[in-house]
Amino acid sequence: xxxxxxxxxxxxxxxxxAALSVEALLAAMDRTGVDRAVVAPSEAQIAYDNRAGNAAxxxxxxxxxxxxxxxxxxxxxxxxxxxxxxAWAHEQGARALAVDSALQGFDLLDGLVDPLVxxxxxxxxxxxxxxxxPPGHLPLPTAxxxxxxxxxxxxxxxxxxxxxxxxxxxxLRHAPNLYGDTSYAPWDTVLGEFARDPEIGTSxxxxxxxxxxxxxxxxxxxxxxxxxxxxxxxAVLGTTMAGLLGLEKEPPA
Amino acid sequence: MIDFHTxxxxxxxxxxxxxxxxxADDFVRxxxxxxxSRAVVLSHDGLFHSTPEANDAVAGFVGKxxxxxxxxxxxxxxxxxxxxxxxxxxxxxxxxxLKLHPWLQxxxxxxxxxxxxxxxxxxxGGILLCHDGTPPYSTAGQIAxxxxxxxxxxxxxxxxxxxxxxxxxxxxTQETENLYLCICGTPPYAAARILDRAPAHKxxxxxxxxxxxKASQDYAVARVLEIDEWxxxxxxxRAMLVDNPARLLDGAx
Ligand SMILES: [Zn+2]
Numbered sequence: 001x002x003x004x005x006x007x008x009x010x011x012x013x014x015x016x017x018a019a020l021s022v023e024a025l026l027a028a029m030d031r032t033g034v035d036r037a038v039v040a041p042s043e044a045q046i047a048y049d050n051r052a053g054n055a056a057x058x059x060x061x062x063x064x065x066x067x068x069x070x071x072x073x074x075x076x077x078x079x080x081x082x083x084x085x086x087a088w089a090h091e092q093g094a095r096a097l098a099v100d101s102a103l104q105g106f107d108l109l110d111g112l113v114d115p116l117v118x119x120x121x122x123x124x125x126x127x128x129x130x131x132x133x134p135p136g137h138l139p140l141p142t143a144x145x146x147x148x149x150x151x152x153x154x155x156x157x158x159x160x161x162x163x164x165x166x167x168x169x170x171x172l173r174h175a176p177n178l179y180g181d182t183s184y185a186p187w188d189t190v191l192g193e194f195a196r197d198p199e200i201g202t203s204x205x206x207x208x209x210x211x212x213x214x215x216x217x218x219x220x221x222x223x224x225x226x227x228x229x230x231x232x233x234x235a236v237l238g239t240t241m242a243g244l245l246g247l248e249k250e251p252p253a
Numbered sequence: 254m255i256d257f258h259t260x261x262x263x264x265x266x267x268x269x270x271x272x273x274x275x276x277a278d279d280f281v282r283x284x285x286x287x288x289x290s291r292a293v294v295l296s297h298d299g300l301f302h303s304t305p306e307a308n309d310a311v312a313g314f315v316g317k318x319x320x321x322x323x324x325x326x327x328x329x330x331x332x333x334x335x336x337x338x339x340x341x342x343x344x345x346x347x348x349x350x351l352k353l354h355p356w357l358q359x360x361x362x363x364x365x366x367x368x369x370x371x372x373x374x375x376x377x378g379g380i381l382l383c384h385d386g387t388p389p390y391s392t393a394g395q396i397a398x399x400x401x402x403x404x405x406x407x408x409x410x411x412x413x414x415x416x417x418x419x420x421x422x423x424x425x426t427q428e429t430e431n432l433y434l435c436i437c438g439t440p441p442y443a444a445a446r447i448l449d450r451a452p453a454h455k456x457x458x459x460x461x462x463x464x465x466x467k468a469s470q471d472y473a474v475a476r477v478l479e480i481d482e483w484x485x486x487x488x489x490x491r492a493m494l495v496d497n498p499a500r501l502l503d504g505a506x
Contacts, residue, residue, distance in 0.1 A: 018442040102417070133417040134388045162415050162438045163356075163387040166269050184416075184440065186472030188465045189270050213442045218479035225471060 003234040005034045006241040008181055008208040009071075009098070009128055009157055013042030013056055020212040022060045022068070028216035029067075034209075035238065036247065040071040040098040040128070047103045050074045050085050058092035069245060071098035071128060076112040077105065086119045095245055096120075100130040101137045108141045117149050126153040126244040131160050131168075139164055139171035146175035153244045154178045155206060165190045173199045179244070182236065183210035183219060187226035195228070202232040206241040255498035256284070256292040258382070258411055258437040258459020259473070261314045266301040275468035277317035283462065283470045284321065287477045291320075291502070295352040295382065296327040297463060303329040303358070305338055312346035323502060325350035325382055329358045330366050339370055343377035349502070350380035352411075355390040362395040371403040380501060381408045382435070385422055386415030393418065393432075397425035400432045407501055409457065410434040419443040426451050433501065435459045436493070441483050448489045454500065456493045 007029070012020050029037055039060055040046065045053025050073050057070035072089035074082035076099070086097070097120040099113055106112040108129065120127050127149075129142045139160040146154040154177060159168040161184040172178055172194065182205055185191050194200045209219040223237060242248045259280075263272050275283075284292055294315050299307035308326040315324035326342035328335045330353065342348045351374050355362060362383075374381055381400075384391050393410055400408040413434040414422030426434045427450070434451065436444045437459035448456055458480070462473035480490065 015442075017446045133386070133415070158416065161440075162412075184438075186465070186475070188467050188471045192466055193269075193271065210440075213440050215441050215479055215482035217482045218441065218475065221478065222472070222475050225475065 004036075004238040004242055006207070006238040006245075006247070007034050007037035008155055008206040008241045009040065009183070010037050010209055010211040011040045011042065011213075012060060013045065013053075015043045015212065018212040022063070025068070025211065026064065028211065032209075032216045032220040034216075034220070036067055036069060036242075037209075038069045038071055038096060038128075038241070038245070041073060043103055046073045046098070046100050047105075048075060050078070050082075051088070054085065054089035054092060054094060058089060058094055061093050066250070069096070069247070070094040071096050072125075073098055074116060075104045076116055083115055083119055086116060090123055096125045096128060098128040102130065102132070107136055108145045113145070114148065117145070117152060121149055121152045124246065126155060128155045128157050130157040131164065132158055133164060139167040140174070143171035143175040143178055146178040150177055152177060155208075155244075156180050157208065158183055158210065159185055159190070161185065169194060169197060169200060172204055173197070178204070179240070180205050181208035181210075182206065182223065183208045183214055187222055191226065195232075202228060202236050203240060205236045206244075207237045254289055254458075254494035255502070256289045256460050256462065257409070257435045257457040257498050258295065258461055259292045260295050260297040260461070260463030261311055262463060263297045263301075264310060265307075266298045268301065270464055271466040272464065273466050273468050277314050277322065279468045280462075281318050281321055283468070283473070286469070287474045289477070291323060291498075292462070293323045293325060293350070293382070293459070293502070294463075295325045299327040300352070300354045300357045303327065303332060303335075303338075305341070308338065308342045308346055308348065312348060324348045325352045325380070327352045327354070327358075329360070330364070330370055331360055335366070336369055336373065340373050343373065343379055350374070350382055352382050354384040355395075356384065356387050361390050362399045367399055368402065371399065371406055375403060375405040378504065379406070381406055382411050383408065384412065385410040386412040386418045386438075388418075393422040393425040397429045397432050400429050404431050406431060408432050409501075411459070412437050413439040413443070413447055416440055416443070419447065423447050423451055426455055433457060437461050441479065445483050445485055448485050448493065453489070453492055454497055456489075457498050457501070458493045
């Protein structure tokens with residue numbers, strides 16, 4: 001198939017229980033037919049060693065000629081230093097912001113992250129927000145954050161998997177600038193419901209493998225099994241995320 | 254292999270998921286297609302609305318293929334008739350276990366009404382399978398507290414903590430003699446770590462089949478196929494899919 005396939009979120013480096021090297025990621029992308037992947041750094045680098053993380057993701061992007069696209073990270077508790085960090089990451093080629101309120105220890109609605117999102121808005125970066133179970137990172141507060149910044153595209157990482165999949169649809173309806181990601185979500189229950197919802201639809205879903213927490217083959221196999229009209233499949237698998245990142249104006253990596 | 258977490262269709266209740274109609278023959282066809290020899294089939298309607306008829310329906314469903322399907326009933330534990338109905342589900346209907354879903358059924362694991370219920374489960378050599386991985390009322394620590402009070406009853410964490418609470422589920426499975434966990438909707442990296450760290454005889458696997466919009470249970474098939482991507486050993490796989498569930502169901506300790 002010759003549609004552009006973009007993996008909207010993976011994490012490289014050594015995490016607490018899992019790891020993903022750039023080489024292993026590229027091999028998995030080749031194996032599963034993924035053209036480009038947007039990479040965040042390790043858990044420790046998201047939480048506190050932001051400079052090492054931004055160096056890792058932007059270096060991976062440069063080393064692969066842009067096949068990998070860098071997320072920037074900065075712990076919002078660092079205040080002005082977090083903005084300096086994002087500016088540095090931007091200079092190094094980062095093209096999106098990733099936040100994880102569970103790892104970084106803040107509440108999506110406490111205002112700490114707002115200056116970082118404002119930075120993302122100024123640079124036309126999409127913002128990836130990790131979601132899941134209570135207390136801190138549910139789909140609906142993510143939608144509330146998205147509504148504070150209607151000009152910014154937000155990706156709802158994991159779409160509230162699993163027991164807050166039920167909140168993902170109301171979140172997507174509430175904030176039109178919010179996109180669900182497909183990781184872990186069965187198409188024959190969760191994603192199919194989003195697709196059929198007249199206020200959501202497949203144009204609001206982006207493919208993510210969430211490696212190394214999930215498997216490249218398993219996530220892609222479910223996408224291939226999902227019977228969708230070709231243009232909708234192309235949107236979910238890549239063109240929507242490419243549009244959010246501004247990749248479509250570039251030659252393929 | 255034995256699938257330790259599946260459901261009947263939803264016959265009488267509405268749910269946020271679409272769901273599909275299927276009968277026991279359809280279900281066994283799904284099992285055959287993916288290589289499942291036996292499945293624990295949990296009540297579905299009874300989780301939303303407890304009635305004796307819901308348990309009758311589970312017994313009727315598994316009764317079509319008694320060699321392949323093992324039925325677990327349910328009943329909202331606070332109802333005054335709960336004790337009598339749970340006794341009937343074992344003694345008359347021949348169900349082998351009790352499924353509880355504290356966040357759907359609206360109770361805490363620390364409520365004293367559960368103690369006489371657990372005595373009934375113990376008297377029939379039954380198993381308790383409890384939904385876990387979801388705050389506020391379905392966490393492994395809460396479920397382990399009940400398990401400690403009833404050491405003769407094997408208590409299974411139905412989802413091994415899902416995405417955000419799997420470390421807690423692993424911990425309490427390690428320290429609680431009669432607590433087991435069923436990897437079902439748990440992300441692959443967590444499954445691999447659990448298999449590495451949990452007592453080897455305590456890990457089970459389930460697909461949550463029954464919730465799909467298709468009788469062919471496509472996401473359940475995908476979950477089985479994905480096991481090969483987890484990076485676990487053949488011995489771990491065999492223990493999880495064959496030996497451990499057989500030992501629990503067939504009683505040979
Ligand atoms: Zn279930």
